Amino acid sequence: MxxxxxxxxxxxxxxxxxxxxxxxxxxxxxxxxxxxxxxxxxxxxxxxxxxxxxxxxxxxxxxxxxxxxxxxxxxxxxxxxxxxxxxxxxxxxxxxxxxxxxxxLPLWQCGRLPRDQRNLAQALREVFSDYPEYAALYREPDWDDACWVAQRWIEVLPIPPEQKQWLMACEDYNPALNLLSNLLVASH
Missing domain, CATH: 2.30.130.40 (LON domain-like)
Incomplete structure (x- = not known):
């Protein structure tokens, strides 16, 4: 194409x-x-x-x-x-x-956010709360969808572009969720 x-x-x-x-x-x-x-x-x-x-x-x-x-x-x-x-x-x-x-590239398959990673959705909600102009772009955030949460985090997370490219090239969202979980644990 x-x-x-x-x-x-x-x-x-x-x-x-x-x-x-x-x-x-x-x-x-x-x-x-x-x-x-x-x-x-x-x-x-x-x-x-x-x-x-x-x-x-x-x-x-x-x-x-x-x-x-x-x-x-x-x-x-x-x-x-x-x-x-x-x-x-x-x-x-x-x-x-x-x-x-x-x-x-194939779309990532949607799936429910695992219970042990729901803190990622809560932390993303806080980002939305801190940046209402960004939050306004999303009329119906899908906080329970692991794919949606991982993709929004990849967009906003201040990590090197090479790392974002690597995550975007992955076959699914699991590497992103694992990275995010590790980053969230390290920051608290």
Whole structure:
């Protein structure tokens, strides 16, 4: 599948919601052409010197769920993560828009959060409480779903992007839950 790519300094996973400000002409074109396929949201790789290839290989296909003209006149959109992707090939179009041939990765299977890891959901609730503008993006948080909780934590946890990429590339959410449990125990 061919998708336009939007590099950021943040990760978004399936089910995640993120507002974006669009101002560059190449990204305005990307939004205009997104249609049902959406576009790929990927993370900058600051270690990579090649400007064309300075993106990590695991991305997320997103769809636009809302848009508005912002007070400063820019286009504001809200996107939601649909599926994880692996960028296979990458090129740049004449206007600077990066496009990639991408391979969808299987969705993580949903499952109830194990009893001994429910503290992860409670800690995430505290993050939502501390950041109401972030919490407002999620009308119906699924605190009992291990996959949903793990994905939101991967998005917000201040860990190196290489570690987030490793977690995103895993076949399921269990490595993320194990890491989160260890981090939570270490912080208390």
């Amino acid at each position: 061919k998708l336009a790519l939007f590099p950021l300094s943040a990760h978004l996973l399936p089910g995640g919601v993120m507002p974006l400000r669009i101002f560059e002409p190449r990204y305005q074109r990307m939004i205009a052409e997104a249609g049902d396929a959406g576009f790929g949201l990927c993370m900058w790789d600051a270690r990579q010197g090649d400007e064309l290839r300075n993106m990590y290989p695991i991305a997320t296909r997103v769809r636009i769920i809302d848009f508005d003209r912002l007070p400063d006149g820019l286009l504001g959109i809200t996107v939601q993560g649909v599926e994880r992707l692996r960028i296979q090939h990458l090129w740049q179009e004449p206007d600077g828009l990066r496009v990639g041939e991408v391979e969808p």
